[in-house]
Amino acid sequence: MFQLARIGPRFAMAVLLAVAPLAARAAASDWRGDARAEVRVITATDSVHGDTLDVGVEFRYPAGWHGYWRTPGDTGIAPRFDWSASHNVASASVSWPAPSRLVIDGLQNSIYTGDFILPVKIRLTQPHQATRIALMLDYATCANVCVPEHAALSVDLREGPGAPSSEAQALATALRTVPGTPAQAGIRVTRSSIEATRTGRPRLSIELHSAASAFQSPDLFVEGAGAGLPAAPRVQLSEHGRHARLEVDLPPTTTRTAPLRLTVVDGARAATFAGPAVATPASATHASINGSL
Known part of the structure; x- marks a missing residue:
C-alpha cells in the first residue's frame, strides 16, 4: 500500500x-x-x-x-x-x-x-x-x-x-529610455526656485545648461504639486540653445513640504531630479542650486 x-x-x-x-x-x-x-x-x-x-x-x-x-x-x-x-x-x-x-x-x-x-x-x-x-x-x-x-x-x-x-x-x-540623472543626460541644473506671483499662484522656475548638445523642445513633467499635472512649461532658450529656462505655474492650493519630482524630456534624452519644496503662495519659498541634482 x-x-x-x-x-x-x-x-x-x-x-x-x-x-x-x-x-x-x-x-x-x-x-x-x-x-x-x-x-x-x-x-x-x-x-x-x-x-x-x-x-x-x-x-x-x-x-x-x-x-x-x-x-x-x-x-x-x-x-x-x-x-x-x-x-x-x-x-x-x-x-x-x-x-x-x-x-x-x-x-x-x-x-x-x-x-x-x-x-x-x-x-x-x-x-x-x-x-x-x-x-x-x-x-x-x-x-x-x-x-x-x-x-x-x-x-x-x-x-x-x-x-x-x-x-x-x-x-x-x-x-535606456528610463530617465537617469541630469549628468547622465548631459544636463546641468543651475537654478531651481519657486516664486510667488501677482496672481497668488506659485511659479516654478528651472534653469538648465546642456553640455552635450543644444536643447530642441524641452518639456517638464512636475510631480507632487497636487492632483493632476501642471501645464507644459514656458521655455526660453539662449546661448545657441545650450541654456534653457523653464517656467511652470503651479496650482494655487499647492501645499507641500517635500521636494517636487521633476522630469525633463527633450527628444530622446530625459532626466529626473528633485526640485524645490512647495509652500503655500503666501510664504512661497526660493531655492537656488549649483550643479546637477
Whole structure:
C-alpha cells in the first residue's frame, strides 16, 4: 500500500514547472487583451541565476489608443501592479520610461503610445531557485473614451545558468529610455526656485545648461504639486540653445513640504531630479542650486 507524504513548497514548485507547458517556461507570457490594448510579461533570462531578475511588462496599443505614466495627469489612470500570487518573489520595482504629453480640452495627460516596456527589477526570496512571476495588472486604454482593462499574467522560470533570452535586447533598449540623472543626460541644473506671483499662484522656475548638445523642445513633467499635472512649461532658450529656462505655474492650493519630482524630456534624452519644496503662495519659498541634482 502506498503511503502519502507531505510535500514541501520547493518540491511542489519543481513539480509545477515540470508539468507546465513549454511556452509558459519561455521568456514571455502569452499576450492578454483585446483590440484596444494587449499586454504580456517578458524576462531578460530564460532561467534563474542569482538573487534578482530583470523583467518587463510590455504593452501594445494600436493607433489612436494610449496608456498612462505613473503620474497620469488630469484624466488618466496609472497601471496598478499586484505581484502577490508570485512564488519566490520578495519585491518588484517598476521603472518608467519618459512619457509624452497629450492635452485634450486643456486637460494635461502624460501618456505612452504604441509598443513599450516598463522594466521591472525583481528581488528573489531564495537565490538560484525556481520562480513563478505572477502579475495581476489593472490599467486603462484610452482614445475618445477610457476603458479599464485587467490582465492575469505569469511566467515560470527554472533554476539555471541565466542565459540571455530572446527578449533581453528589447528589455535593454527599454531601460535606456528610463530617465537617469541630469549628468547622465548631459544636463546641468543651475537654478531651481519657486516664486510667488501677482496672481497668488506659485511659479516654478528651472534653469538648465546642456553640455552635450543644444536643447530642441524641452518639456517638464512636475510631480507632487497636487492632483493632476501642471501645464507644459514656458521655455526660453539662449546661448545657441545650450541654456534653457523653464517656467511652470503651479496650482494655487499647492501645499507641500517635500521636494517636487521633476522630469525633463527633450527628444530622446530625459532626466529626473528633485526640485524645490512647495509652500503655500503666501510664504512661497526660493531655492537656488549649483550643479546637477
